[in-house]
Amino acid sequence: MKRIYAFEDKCLGCGLCEVYCRTAHSKSKDIIKAHKEENIVSGISIEEIMSPKSAFYFALQCRHCKDPKCVKACISGAMYKDENDIVRNNKDKCVACLSCVLVCPFGAIKKNTDGKAVSKCDLCVEVGSPVCVENCPNEAIKLLDEDSEILK
């Protein structure tokens, strides 16, 4: 399946991926309303790596594991793997027990600000293609097949 891969040698750490992720997952789909009126947690986050010479950044989001621990740990059946192998969270079923947050080995699941559910990357299935990838100014995140040449 296609996953989002981050390239730390290209990442600016600007955080535009987070901005567009929040907008795409808002009700209004309007960048200003999404940020000023809705309280959305981004499914992607910029992580900083301190190295002796310079700081590196990369964008972290759900790896859509083959054998997802979050799905196993979910007590309400909200977390599931869909027919395209994308790990998704049904917010209507989610009880925010945060078991998934605890077991995710990547720290890619976050509690919503209202505390009623969790947010994670769904590869923008409802939008079409991942908005973070489309809007990255430096092509530091890419949607690639596992066996893509770039990853070798």
Place this chain on the structure above:
Amino acid sequence: MLNMVPSAFKIIRDENKCIQCKVCVKQCANLVHYYDEEKDIVRADDTKCVCCHRCVVLCPTKALTIINYPLDYRQNANWTKNYMDDIYRQAQSGGVLLASMGNPKPFPVYWDKMLLNASQVTNPSIDPLREPMETKVLIGRKPEKLEYDKKGKLATKMPPQVELKIPIMFSAMSYGSISRNAHESLARAAEELGICYNTGEGGLNKDFYKYGKNTIVQVASGRFGVYKDYLNAGAAVEIKIGQGAKPGIGGHLPGEKVDEDVSGTRMIPLGSDAISPAPHHDIYSIEDLRQLIFSLKEATAYKKPIFVKIAAVHNSAAIASGIARAGADAIVIDGFRGGTGAAPARIRDNVGIPIELALASIDQRLREEGIRNEVSLIAAGSIRNSADVIKAVALGADAVYIASAALIAMGCHMCHSCSVGKCNWGIATQVPELVRRLNPDIMYKRLVNLVSAWNHEIQEILGGMGINAIDSLRGNKLMLRGIDLNEKELEVLGIKHAGE
């Protein structure tokens, strides 16, 4: 000491649009934007802004505007704001004022005072989309005549030439003054376009030797990174005598920019200042120049053309004649509007002459002396678009060099702060976090797009003139007419006035 220099720019943030995403905070290397956690707003310190537009371009809601700081001094046509601010700066620092990029003063731009011809009725124009249109040029010394053997094969031994698919090259910008990623973008673009880029005086990193046939290696007064392999790595060798932005002045790359990679490439100690002397210490005459030209020809087995680059100054025509006679294969003339990573501001703004006048007078002089075929002429110093290229060729250039235009294609917003080393666009910097902002995979494509677009336009303009090869336009001053120029200017340019 009290800082009397007022802010140059004012940042206006539309609070209705700002979503506190802090992209501007994370992107400004000058630390202009900052987040006020207590008030949950992003604020700005105008005094540090250099107007590079990084924040403006990246702001996802387009909430930012930057304007000139609206602070007026009492009106005075003589003591203008620029001159007063410079005095405040020097009274505070006691130092030479540094500036970057090209001369910004409102001197006449002769490109904009020349108009092009087109065919009407009596000679047909050509449609480049349907008919062949040649923009290939060969740079190098041309023999006086060609001789053929009985079978019709060329018997004349051709001097070494550099073939360019488009008469445009990327001019000298050293690795050190610009970043590795910027260098890589230029090299890859030159390779794809079938043209050349120039190493500048900073030597050539081993990783870039593979672009050799699209590389011109430079030998300047500092002789950084010059050795046999370097000289033989490129398609041609360029001796840099002068630079349009700072004629008569050497260079100084501050030690902070000399990291491990730059120091290895330049063959100088880590963190040491790289100082290029004003003159070449072994060149004090045309005869000395001839010695260096032939030393380099020996070192490259007479297989590479040798270029000599000079700044456009008062006696350029006579100097060019000397350079041609000294054995150079091409002369590069860099006009006073050419860019630089750093130059003393007074020199950048007041020394040298416009490239248009220098180019026309050099071409004329070489023709009069019957030696125009012995050298190719390359014009540099603020070629801004395809029409400038066409006009340069019509004034006598074989090809042009572009650098500022190439940097602008890669994101440069002409903030004139290269010398500070904190280029927010990842161009004129060696700070790893900033260099990473320039992705060569994206930027080389933008350079290819730019030059390809210019080439399309060049072909359209040539077609309109009824010319099907750029070679037929060279020195064809009848294709130019002056507008708003006095008789002396027309005489130097060698063109007629519009309507004549």
